[in-house]
Amino acid sequence: ECNTSMRRELDILQNNFYSNKKELFDRNMQNNLLLTEILTKNEELEVWLMSTLTSLVSLNMINYSKEKQRKINVTEGQLKKVNLEKNNIQGSLLPTQLILGKTQSQNKSLEQKASEAEKVNKALQRELDTKQKHVDSLESRILFLERLRGSTRASYTTHTSMTKALEENNVKLKNKVNQLERLVNSKNKQISQLSIETEQLKIASSKCNETIEIVKSESTHKDLTVKHLEHTIRELMNEKKCLTRLLQSWKRNYSNCQKRIIDVEKEVDIKVKKLDITHHLLDQLHLELHTKCSDNSHQDKELRKSESQLCSLRKIHSNYKTQISDLKEKIFTLTLQNEALRSMMLQADEEMKKFENQSDISLVERKLVETKLNQKNDQLSILRSQLSKKNLIFQKSLRDIEMFNQDLRLLKIGMKKIWDLKNKLSRNIRINTYLKKEIIKSQKLLINEQHCNA
Incomplete structure (x- = not known):
């Protein structure tokens, strides 16, 4: 009754364990999906950071271009001043034509410089337009990243709530594991008691066997009469027939083994001849290689082919050696088998003689x-039945303990996975x-650059 109640409790605990295990597996899958999403978002943020760095570099270029534009504006102001001075000089140049020629050459050079400055201004204006477009795209990307940050915060809060729930479940599972360990300890105590009882039963059975052997030894000297002798003679004749059949079969096996040994020796001779042939071929190829090397240095391809042939022949040579060693081992085993068969034949002859020389008892x-x-x-039959029952109970308890150990291992694996997930969450x-x-x-x-631009 205790065992049945304990089994029911074990079944309930196993069902609860497997249900909790499924929940943990599902939650681990959800956590893995969330982690993959967070990793993808982190990759997107890394890409965005690279783009922001490039945009910062481009903004620095824009500031450099703005400094150039400021310098150009200064030069334009100086040009305006020069034009005003030119107009004043033209009004005062009427009396002096020499001064006019000099001022006209200066005006031409200044006009060329002004045209060049206008071209540079147009190019810089185009660059400014492109940089402004880039800044607008960066602002839109910043808004998108802010939205992503809000979504990641929400996912993080859900993930933290999931981890708290998992920790609570882990605490519950630890309590269940402690209960299971207590049950296992109680079962181990029961098993130790059963083992002690089985040892006692084994000792009693050994004593009974000793008494049976003593009785048998006494009966061998005293329990055979004439009728029993006739019955035993018939049994001995039947055994003699069986032994003769065995002797005939052993003789056949002995002859077959001798034939196999002869065949194996023939195979060994053939393999040795093949080895001699391969040795001869190897020597010939070696000589041909030396002759070809001395004749021409342009025959590298033929040398490589012959070297590959040599390698293949060496492999065949090693294979033949291994085969010969295997065949020698087979011959050795066959000889051992023949010797064993001879000893068995001699024992059978001795037993036949013993059966023929038995005497009479009352x-x-x-x-x-x-x-x-x-x-x-x-x-003995009663003791054996008791022993079989005890052994069945002992085997069932051992199976229950193995199931408990497997469940404990699975729980430890789940705890390790949960700790790994916690570490990944902290890293993220x-x-x-x-x-x-x-x-x-x-x-x-x-923001600072936008203020500077404004």
Whole structure:
């Protein structure tokens, strides 16, 4: 009854464990999906950071171009002043034509410079238009990243709630594991008690076997009569026939083994001849290689082919050696088998002689011994039935313990996976905080540059 109640409790605990295991697996899958989403978003943020760095470089180029434009504006103001001076000089140049010629040459050079400055201004204006478009695209990207940050925050909050729930489930599972360990300890105690009882039963059975052997030794000297001898003679004749059949089969096996040994020796001779042939071929190829090397240095391809042939022949040579060693081992085993068959044949002849030389014993003592033997056999059958029952209980308890150990291993694996997920979450949180700081820095830089541009 205790075992049935314990099994019911075990079944309930196993069902709860497998249901909790499924929930943990589903939640782990959800957490993995969330982690993959966070990793993809982190990759997108890395790409955006690279683009912001490139945009910052481009903004620095824009500032450089603005400085150039400011210098050009200064030169344009100087040109205006020069034009005013030119007009004043033209009014005062009427009396002096020499001064006019000099001023006209200066005016031409100044006009050329002004045209060049206008061209540079147009190019710089085009660059400014393109940079303004780039700045607008960066602002739109910043808005998109802010939205992404809000979505990642929401996913992070959900993920933290999931981790809290998982931790609660882990605490519950730990409590269940402790309960299971207590049950396992109680089962181990029961198993130790059963083992002690089985040892006691084994000792009792060994004593019974000893008494049976003593009774048998006594019965061998006293329990054979004339009728029993006739019965035993018939059995001995049957055994003699069986032994003769065995002797004939062993003789056939012996002859077959000798034939196999002869065949194997022939195979070994053939393999040795093939080895001699391969040695001869190797020597010939070696000589041909030396002759070809001495004759021409342009025959590298033929040398390589012959070297590959040599390698293949060496491999064949090694294979033949291994085959010969295997065949020698087979010959050795066959000889051992033949010797074993001879020893078995000799033992069979001795047993036949022993069966022929047995003597007479009384019938009354045999009956008494038979009754004693029957009583002892009944006692032994009862003890064996008890032992079989105890062994069945012991095996069932061992199976239950193995199931408990498997469940504990699975729980440990689940706990390790949960710790790994926690570590990954902490890493992702650190990466997100670092990315947020970099986004704030880039936004501050963009705001400062926009103020400077304004």
